[in-house]
Each structure stands twice: as structure tokens, then as C-alpha cells.
Amino acid sequence: MKWHVLRPLWLAIGLVVVILIARQFMVPEDFGVHGDSFTYNFYRLSNVQEWKDFPVKHQGRESCVECHEENVTTLNASPHAPIECENCHGPSVGHPDDVELLPIERAREHCLRCHASLDYPNHARSELPNVRDRTHKRRRECVTCHYPHDPREKPE
Amino acid sequence: MSCSRRDFLKQACGGTLASVLPVSAFTFLSPEEARAAVENANVRWAFLVDTRKCVGCGLCVKACKNENEIPYDAPVTRTWVERMGGRDGFIDNVINGEEIDPDNIAKAFFVPKLCNQCDNPPCVQVCPVGATYQTDDGVVLVDRDWCIGCGYCIMACPYGVRFFHPVHKVADKCNFCYHRITKGMNPACVESCAFDARRIANLRDPDDPVTKIITTERVAVLKDEYGTKPHVFYIGLDENVR
Numbered sequence: 001m002k003w004h005v006l007r008p009l010w011l012a013i014g015l016v017v018v019i020l021i022a023r024q025f026m027v028p029e030d031f032g033v034h035g036d037s038f039t040y041n042f043y044r045l046s047n048v049q050e051w052k053d054f055p056v057k058h059q060g061r062e063s064c065v066e067c068h069e070e071n072v073t074t075l076n077a078s079p080h081a082p083i084e085c086e087n088c089h090g091p092s093v094g095h096p097d098d099v100e101l102l103p104i105e106r107a108r109e110h111c112l113r114c115h116a117s118l119d120y121p122n123h124a125r126s127e128l129p130n131v132r133d134r135t136h137k138r139r140r141e142c143v144t145c146h147y148p149h150d151p152r153e154k155p156e
Numbered sequence: 157m158s159c160s161r162r163d164f165l166k167q168a169c170g171g172t173l174a175s176v177l178p179v180s181a182f183t184f185l186s187p188e189e190a191r192a193a194v195e196n197a198n199v200r201w202a203f204l205v206d207t208r209k210c211v212g213c214g215l216c217v218k219a220c221k222n223e224n225e226i227p228y229d230a231p232v233t234r235t236w237v238e239r240m241g242g243r244d245g246f247i248d249n250v251i252n253g254e255e256i257d258p259d260n261i262a263k264a265f266f267v268p269k270l271c272n273q274c275d276n277p278p279c280v281q282v283c284p285v286g287a288t289y290q291t292d293d294g295v296v297l298v299d300r301d302w303c304i305g306c307g308y309c310i311m312a313c314p315y316g317v318r319f320f321h322p323v324h325k326v327a328d329k330c331n332f333c334y335h336r337i338t339k340g341m342n343p344a345c346v347e348s349c350a351f352d353a354r355r356i357a358n359l360r361d362p363d364d365p366v367t368k369i370i371t372t373e374r375v376a377v378l379k380d381e382y383g384t385k386p387h388v389f390y391i392g393l394d395e396n397v398r
Contacts, residue, residue: 035292040280043289047299054335057223058344082350087215091222109247113213114350116247119258123265124351125211133247 057091060084064092071149078150088148108133111142199293200359201332201387204366204375205268208392209353212237212246212266216345216354223333223344225323232319234330235270235345238397267397268354270345271296271317271330272378272386279309279318279329288327294359294387295334300326314382332356359387 028044035041064085065072075081086092088105095102117130129151137145147153220235221228239246246266249256277296280288287302288309298309303326310318310327321328333343337356341347346354357366369375375389379398390397 031286035290037290040277040290041292042286043297044286044299044302047297047301048291051297051331051334052338054224056336056339056341058219058347060341060347082352084348084350087219087348087350091219112247113215114211118212118246118249118264120261120264122263123211124209128211 055093057093058084058086059092060086067096074149078152080148080151106141106143108139108141111146111148115142197292198360201273201294201337202357202359202367202370203270203273203332203388204355204357204370204391205388206353206355206391207265207267207394207397209351210237210266210268211351211353212239213350214246215348215350216268219344219348220330220333223336226328227322230322232322232328234317234319234328235268238267238269239264263394265392265394267390267393268345269315269317269378270388271332272315272384272388273332274387275385276383278312278314278382278384282308282312284308291334295331295337296329297331297334298327298329300324303327314379314384315386 028046030045031043032045033042034045061072061084068085072085075083075085088110089102090105092102112131112133114125114128115130117132118125120126142148143155145154147155214237217233217236220226221233224234226232226234237246239251249258249261273295275294277288277290280290280296283289284306285302285304287299287304288296289299290296305320305325305327307320307327310320313329318327318329320326333341333345336343343354343356346356355366357370358364359367359370361367369391370389373391375391376393377386377389378393379386
């Protein structure tokens with residue numbers, strides 16, 4: 001073959017070799033097909049564990065009850081029992097160490113999420129006790145008159 | 157050497173059969189080996205949404221954003237409740253700045269949306285680098301170290317559940333709170349729902365109460381005609397919901 005043909009050919013082959021060598025170092029060892037399908041299961045295996053290790057933020061009522069037994073008992077006996085503590089108090093991760101981390105949601109808008117009347121026919125919202133935001137004690141926080149842990153009671 | 161036509165056909169057929177059967181076809185597997193071959197086949201995560209129970213409070217969206225470190229004020233979310241938006245719940249009947257007269261509402265309801273963890277995920281097919289994939293328990297994950305942020309998957313998802321994560325600069329999506337379900341906990345949205353409108357199921361466990369609902373009651377999926385085999389099942393879905 002003539003020299004002017006060989007020169008770019010060697011260059012191209014060299015490039016391919018460089019890419020193949022670089023690939024050996026850059027692609028993680030656990031990258032490949034892990035499962036039945038090349039289309040859906042071609043991935044880096046250790047990433048699954050990375051997602052499993054993602055920190056949990058909402059720890060649930062079981063962790064609240066360890067210190068706040070009184071409040072949890074009141075809540076469990078009230079119509080608000082299905083509502084998680086962390087819905088109003090925020091995710092409890094790191095809470096016992098840093099008390100400042102749990103801001104209590106007292107905003108009127110927070111209660112209105114469920115208790116604002118929407119006039120929807122045949123709808124679950126209409127079956128909850130509800131008020132019209134515009135006419136019911138405008139600009140006052142709901143918690144001044146209603147005790148959120150047991151809405152049947154008045155706050156102390 | 158002579159060879160009759162009969163012998164030739166016999167030997168040809170026998171030889172062909174023997175050559176196509178691999179040696180492994182003759183080994184007997186113990187039950188444990190068979191189980192290991194279809195690894196983790198005892199878990200397939202699915203989700204059940206009861207639209208009749210949802211009141212549109214949006215606490216699931218708030219919990220999801222906090223749990224999964226999705227920037228709270230950025231207009232991106234892994235799950236949402238449709239009448240549009242949902243993070244702050246729905247506290248009035250104003251839609252697009254216009255007050256809706258209650259007499260004009262024939263029917264109204266909320267539809268929680270999240271990733272469908274499809275059996276045939278179109279988002280995974282289009283990924284050019286293998287950064288998104290299906291785990292053996294059916295959940296579709298995104299490898300944040302591997303994703304180049306090209307956005308093909310965001311375009312490919314027919315349900316619009318993927319978005320570009322403004323902090324990590326990669327594609328992001330609901331993964332049923334994979335860090336929680338693999339520890340035996342409920343996803344954050346399921347935990348925060350006071351009305352049992354959202355529930356998680358393991359379809360491979362016939363005793364799972366939610367699996368029993370999915371397999372025995374009337375449930376529907378979104379965009380069935382796309383052939384993606386979505387695994388979020390809805391009770392009380394209206395034909396107007398897409």
C-alpha cells in the first residue's frame with residue numbers, strides 16, 4: 001500500500017487503541033449487564049447500594065414516641081390520628097441532637113390543605129370538617145382556637 | 157462405506173439435535189440454584205393510588221421534597237397531585253387566576269402522579285451512557301455519577317415524571333424512596349398520606365394486602381396503550397385523566 005494511505009490508517013488505528021486503553025481505566029469494574037436485558041439492565045452495580053444508603057429523613061411516629069409519649073397518645077386517640085407527626089413538625093432526622101431543626105408548622109395555610117371547602121360534589125374533601133378561608137376568622141392562626149393534637153379540644 | 161437414505165436421515169437428525177442442545181441442558185438444578193438463577197424474583201415493587209380518597213392536601217409532595225432533597229422552591233418535583241402543582245395543597249377554587257363557580261363543577265378530583273416504574277421503561281432505552289436502569293426488583297434508578305445530563309430520558313418519559321435536578325445537574329425521578337422500601341419502611345409520600353390514598357405493594361408477595369387489591373379489584377394504569385407496562389395502579393381513574 002502507498003505511504004499516503006498508510007499514514008492516516010495508522011493514525012486511526014492508534015486512536016482506537018488509545019480509546020480502548022482509556023476505557024479500561026475509566027469504566028468501573030462493576031459496569032455491565034446485571035440481569036436479563038442489555039437494554040434495561042446495563043449499569044454500574046454499586047449504584048444500587050448508593051441509593052440504598054441515601055439518608056432517611058422521615059423517621060415516623062415510632063421515633064417520636066420515645067420522648068414525646070404524651071403527645072403521641074393524645075394524637076392517637078384523636079380524629080387527627082392518621083396524620084404523621086412529621087407532616088406538621090418536619091422531617092425529624094438529626095432532631096434529638098439539634099432541637100432547632102424542627103420548626104412547627106402553625107400557618108393557617110397548612111390546616112387549609114385539608115380543611116378548606118372546595119364545593120366539589122361527591123368528593124372526599126367535602127366529607128371533612130371544612131371552612132371557607134374568606135369568611136372564617138380571617139387572618140388568625142387556626143391553632144389559637146383548635147388544638148391540633150386533638151381538634152376536639154381547645155388549646156391550653 | 158455405504159449409507160442408506162434412512163440411516164443418513166436418522167444420523168443427520170440426531171446429530172443436529174445433539175449439537176443444538178448445550179451441556180447445561182442436562183444438568184439438574186437444586187431449588188436453591190433455581191432460585192438464585194432468577195435472583196430477587198421475590199420482590200417487584202408496585203404502587204396503588206386511590207383517587208377517591210385523595211383530598212389534595214399535597215402533604216405527600218412536601219414530604220417527598222424533604223425526604224429526597226429536592227430543592228423546595230424550585231419548580232421541580234418527583235411526585236405531584238394533579239389539579240396542577242400541589243406542594244402547598246389546594247385551598248381555594250381559583251384555577252389560572254379565575255374563580256370557578258361551584259355550580260359549574262360537574263365532577264372534580266385529585267390525581268397523585270409519580271414514576272410508574274415501567275416494566276418496559278422508555279427512559280432507560282434512550283440513555284446513551286447506561287446511567288439509568290431497572291433494578292431486579294423493578295425500580296428504575298438514575299446513576300448520578302454516570303449521568304451526563306443530556307435530557308433524552310426526560311423527553312422520552314410519556315408520563316413526564318423526570319426532571320433535571322437543579323443542584324446535581326443530572327436527570328432525577330421518583331424511585332419509590334428506594335432507600336426506605338429496601339429497609340422495610342414505606343415511601344415518604346405513603347407515610348405522610350393521612351387518607352391511605354397512596355400505598356406501596358410487593359407484587360410477588362401474594363399475601364401483601366395491597367397486592368390483593370391490585371390483583372382482585374378494578375384498577376387502571378396510565379397510558380396503557382403505550383406498552384410501557386406501568387406499575388402504578390389507580391382506583392377510580394376517570395377517562396379524562398391521561
